[in-house]
Amino acid sequence: MIVRIMGEGQLEVPDAALEELNALDAAVEQAVETGDEAAFATALEQLLAGVRKAGSPVPEDFLHDSDLILPPGDATIDEVRAMLADDGLVPG
Template structure:
């Protein structure tokens, strides 16, 4: 699965890594619902760090279609709230 972190690049992430990403996504969603800025910042950072850790960065000149698009680390709660779907940022 190709995951794009806005403003950063694309990463190829194995399907087997999605459950861990979904857990982090749930933490992020919970922080958004409660409006807890500190928890939101930590959850977003953890989610993006995990994508970088488990994913393989694609070359900068690669233009693969992204299956998931994640916000940049400096995104606001309102920006991320606008990106949420029915299943959070990461479906599944």
């Protein structure tokens, strides 16, 4: 799966990492739902770190649509709330 972190670029993330990323995404969702800014900032950074760790950079000259777009690390809770789908930022 190709994941774009806004402002950083694309990473190719293996499907095997989705379970871990979904757990990290659940923490982001929970923090957004409760409006807990501190927990949100921590959870979002952990999600993005998980994607960076599991993924490998896609060459800049490789043109491919992203399967998933994540907000940048400095996104606000309101910005992420607007991006959330029924199953979070990471589907599955």
